Amino acid sequence: MEVEELKIKSCITKYNYEKKALISILQDIQEEYNYLPQEALNIVSKTLGIPLIDIVGVATFYRAFSLEPRGKHLVTVCVGTACHIRGAPNILEEFERKLNVKAGKTTGDGQFSLETVACLGCCAIGPVVIVDGNYYAQTSIRKVDAILKKHRKKKK
Amino acid sequence: MINLKINGLEVKAEEGWTILETAKFYGLEIPTLCYKEGLSAYGGCRLCLVEIGEGPKAKLASSCTYPVEEGLVVRTDTRRVIETRRMMIELMLSLAPNSKTIQDLASKFGVTKVRFKVRNEECILCGLCVRMCAEQMGGRAIGFQNRGHKRKISTPFDIKSEECRLCGGCMYICPACQLKCQGPEADTTVCNACLTMDPTCLDYYDELQCWMYNVGRCGTCVREKPEKSDSKEQAQKSKEKQKNA
Ligand code: SF4
Ligand code: SF4
Ligand code: FES
Ligand code: FES
Numbered sequence: 001m002e003v004e005e006l007k008i009k010s011c012i013t014k015y016n017y018e019k020k021a022l023i024s025i026l027q028d029i030q031e032e033y034n035y036l037p038q039e040a041l042n043i044v045s046k047t048l049g050i051p052l053i054d055i056v057g058v059a060t061f062y063r064a065f066s067l068e069p070r071g072k073h074l075v076t077v078c079v080g081t082a083c084h085i086r087g088a089p090n091i092l093e094e095f096e097r098k099l100n101v102k103a104g105k106t107t108g109d110g111q112f113s114l115e116t117v118a119c120l121g122c123c124a125i126g127p128v129v130i131v132d133g134n135y136y137a138q139t140s141i142r143k144v145d146a147i148l149k150k151h152r153k154k155k156k
Numbered sequence: 157m158i159n160l161k162i163n164g165l166e167v168k169a170e171e172g173w174t175i176l177e178t179a180k181f182y183g184l185e186i187p188t189l190c191y192k193e194g195l196s197a198y199g200g201c202r203l204c205l206v207e208i209g210e211g212p213k214a215k216l217a218s219s220c221t222y223p224v225e226e227g228l229v230v231r232t233d234t235r236r237v238i239e240t241r242r243m244m245i246e247l248m249l250s251l252a253p254n255s256k257t258i259q260d261l262a263s264k265f266g267v268t269k270v271r272f273k274v275r276n277e278e279c280i281l282c283g284l285c286v287r288m289c290a291e292q293m294g295g296r297a298i299g300f301q302n303r304g305h306k307r308k309i310s311t312p313f314d315i316k317s318e319e320c321r322l323c324g325g326c327m328y329i330c331p332a333c334q335l336k337c338q339g340p341e342a343d344t345t346v347c348n349a350c351l352t353m354d355p356t357c358l359d360y361y362d363e364l365q366c367w368m369y370n371v372g373r374c375g376t377c378v379r380e381k382p383e384k385s386d387s388k389e390q391a392q393k394s395k396e397k398q399k400n401a
Pocket of ligand 2: 278281283284286309326329331
């Protein structure tokens with residue numbers, strides 16, 4: 001994907017070139033490209049005058065940011081303690097099998113990225129799975145197929 | 157001037173000094189690893205731990221980052237401090253057993269075994285290289301990345317950095333990648349050769365070289381003088397320890 005300097009710049013102007021808005025800027029860029037392209041981080045570094053290494057430090061610290069291209073749909077399986085007890089590992093395994101990727105990776109056709117998270121703060125409705133911002137409560141192995149189908153369709 | 161007590165000694169410190177700076181000023185030794193004059197304090201290695209406060213409220217704090225306070229009571233060599241310090245060295249040893257700096261620390265402070273999985277990462281994440289690069293060399297080439305067990309030091313995107321001026325400052329200061337231990341048993345996880353050599357190359361004699369060591373380290377020589385209030389408690393504790401041993 002081509003990184004357009006103007007687009008990145010507009011993400012930055014929106015926050016008045018404030019250094020402390022770095023995380024918000026990165027979020028906007030990630031929204032735009034689905035990941036943080038190297039070129040984009042270079043532009044942010046030069047425009048804001050923040051050393052590149054500090055930006056990379058922030059970008060690698062938070063799990064929400066990705067330095068590698070992600071799939072169109074993001075599947076996040078909670079493997080926090082509560083969800084773990086209720087069978088999250090099995091659900092994750094099922095997703096891995098169905099999508100044929102390991103957690104943290106993206107499918108070959110660029111459709112799905114599979115990620116894990118440790119607790120979303122809604123343990124009562126666990127095991128929780130999020131797909132593109134939609135929460136699925138009390139999931140089980142049997143629901144995995146339906147969830148994937150629903151989101152595959154959406155894009156068509 | 158701020159008045160405080162270090163090891164029972166009444167001392168005065170300037171506003172803004174750390175405990176470590178004050179102790180140094182008075183010639184009291186506190187071991188350090190990630191603290192270097194000329195670089196900002198980072199508090200990463202926890203080797204400079206001291207005990208602050210008294211009685212049950214006493215807690216451990218890293219002296220290189222803790223600013224002095226009026227009336228603070230500091231002890232630099234209590235049993236708790238020594239044991240924790242040993243633990244920190246043991247942990248660092250499991251990360252970078254090839255480092256002479258850390259092997260020397262192990263010998264100096266009587267760490268004779270490593271109970272953790274040896275990881276050979278050749279980096280203890282002390283952050284000295286990062287600070288050296290940024291604060292003394294005027295580069296911003298390397299930094300911390302990721303977090304938790306994946307935390308590492310690297311350049312952006314793990315490729316050659318445009319900002320690096322190849323000054324070598326980061327390698328010069330690194331305790332893990334400069335000197336390799338050359339001792340006769342250097343490839344074991346804990347070398348401790350310095351301990352068995354005669355004359356030893358250590359500048360420090362601790363309870364390990366004490367003839368009481370194998371009998372159960374009485375610790376008389378390192379324990380601070382019992383204060384009136386808790387001398388009973390201490391006597392009781394040491395009795396219990398002896399029983400357990
Ligand atoms: S060699 Fe490069 S990375 Fe190391 S201190 Fe110098 S400028 Fe920084
Ligand atoms: S590379 Fe060396 S100086 Fe840098 S953090 Fe690791 S051990 Fe410390
Ligand atoms: S453990 Fe999954 S939401 Fe808390
Ligand atoms: S010297 Fe104080 S924590 Fe490392």
